[in-house]
Amino acid sequence: MTVNETEVVVVGGGAAGLQAALVLARARRDVTVVDGGEPRNARARAVHNLAGHEGVAPACLLELARDDARRYGARIVRDAVTEARQDGSRWLLGLRGGDAWRARALVLATGVIEELPPVEGLDALWGGDVVSCPYCHGWEARDRPVAVVGTGERAWRQVLLLRRFTGDLALLTGGPAGFDGERLAFLRDAGVSVREEPIARVVAEEGRLSGVAFAGGDFLPRDVVFAATSRRQASALPAALGCEIDGAAVVTDRTGRTAVPGVWAAGSCADPALTVAGSAGHATTTAIAVNDALLDEDTGLTP
Ligand SMILES: Cc1cc2nc3c(=O)[nH]c(=O)nc-3n(C[C@H](O)[C@H](O)[C@H](O)COP(=O)(O)OP(=O)(O)OC[C@H]3O[C@@H](n4cnc5c(N)ncnc54)[C@H](O)[C@@H]3O)c2cc1C
Incomplete structure (x- = not known):
């Protein structure tokens, strides 16, 4: 087996990985991105809240970002890292x-x-018509019939945000909402209809949402559903490397450094709430920290 040599491997070529690669390549580091090609927003119609690229298609944005990184010498390999182990002072992937x-x-x-x-x-x-982030997709749902599907704190926050976008908002919990009397009274006063009966299915016609069917036979017409999702790490690699995982996040310091020597985490794997712009920003900080660490290592002196 041939072992290819590089200074930095970035695992993942979404907004964070490609931004880290761009910064490192422009700092004249030999950098290789290995990307499985499944960014979280792959199925979204557009990327919103990204100044300068507002409304761009997700695949188009990443194509531009790959071109940018390659222009400065970054290699981009379409594959998945399945194992990683320490090899002296290096990492072998x-x-x-x-x-x-x-x-x-x-x-x-x-x-x-x-x-x-x-x-x-x-x-x-x-x-498409089912999304989760009101900051990303609330604007497109403004003044339309909207449902939040799910329970818990995430559903509660989604409702608080979305009632600023539409006066026709329903919270469909599929079972007991689990909110205290104060919250339920607030929702009632705010005109949010809370329906706790079991949901049979979300119904589509010609690829577009038409509404939500309840197990009891009722049908609620809706244009958009915000699902109260939960998050988890996309890859088993951080845990396999020995990185601490807290909830859905790899634990790092402010610069993305993990407790495992030579391993950093950038973007949403380190902070799952980060948007595209936030992930890229975080990755910039991380790439600079990686380069700083390599500069110290290059001297052979104790930092
Ligand atoms: C439906 C939807 C719509 C969204 N809309 C918006 C929006 O409008 N605006 C916005 O700012 N944010 C939006 N987001 C959030 C956005 O997707 C994330 O903020 C962003 O993708 C995070 O970038 P990232 O690089 O950290 O991770 P990702 O984009 O998820 O990229 C991770 C990459 O790592 C790769 N990978 C994982 N494991 C391995 C491995 N072992 N080996 C090789 N590669 C690997 C994956 O294949 C993937 O390509 C949306 C999310 C969803 C789900």
Whole structure:
């Protein structure tokens, strides 16, 4: 097996990984991105809240970002890192396709996965008429019939945000809402209809949401559903490397450094709440910290 040498491997080529690669390549580091090609927003119609690229298609944005990183010499490999182990002072990575890469530093930019509530029909419309983030997609849902599907704190926050976008908002919990009397009274006074009966399915017509069918036979016409999703790490790699995982996040310091020497985490895998712009910003900080650490290492002196 041939082992390819590079200074930094970035695992993941979404907004965070490609931004880290751009910063490192422009700092004249030899950087290799290994990307499985499944960014979290792949099925979204557009990327919003990204000044300068507002409304761009997700695939188009990443194509531009790959071109930018390549322009400064970054390599981008379409594959998945399936194993990683320490090899002296280096990291040795095995890829699903059989290649291997050895690197001085590792940047994990592997993202998170959003788990939908277990309601039939949600997944088929995910990224289109079923979304989760009101900051990203609330504007497009303004003044339209909207439902939040799910329970817990996430559903509560979604309702608080979305009632600023539409006066026709329903919270569909599929069972007991689990909110105290004060919250339920607030929702009632705010004109949010809370329906706790079991949900049969989310119904689509010609690929667009038409509404929500309840197990009892009722049908609620809706244009958009915000699902109260939960998040988890997209890759088993951070945990396999020995990184601490807290909830859905890889634990790092402010610069993205994990407790595992030579391993950093950038973007949403380190902070699952980060947007595209936030992930790229976080990755910039991380890339600078990685380069700083390599500069110290280059001197051979104790920092
Ligand atoms: C439906 C939807 C719509 C959204 N809309 C918006 C929006 O409008 N605006 C906004 O700012 N944010 C939006 N987001 C959030 C946005 O998707 C995230 O903020 C962003 O994708 C985080 O970037 P990231 O690089 O950290 O992770 P990701 O974009 O998820 O990229 C991670 C990459 O790592 C790769 N990977 C994982 N494991 C491995 C491995 N072992 N080996 C190799 N590669 C690996 C994956 O294949 C993927 O390509 C949306 C999210 C969803 C789900």
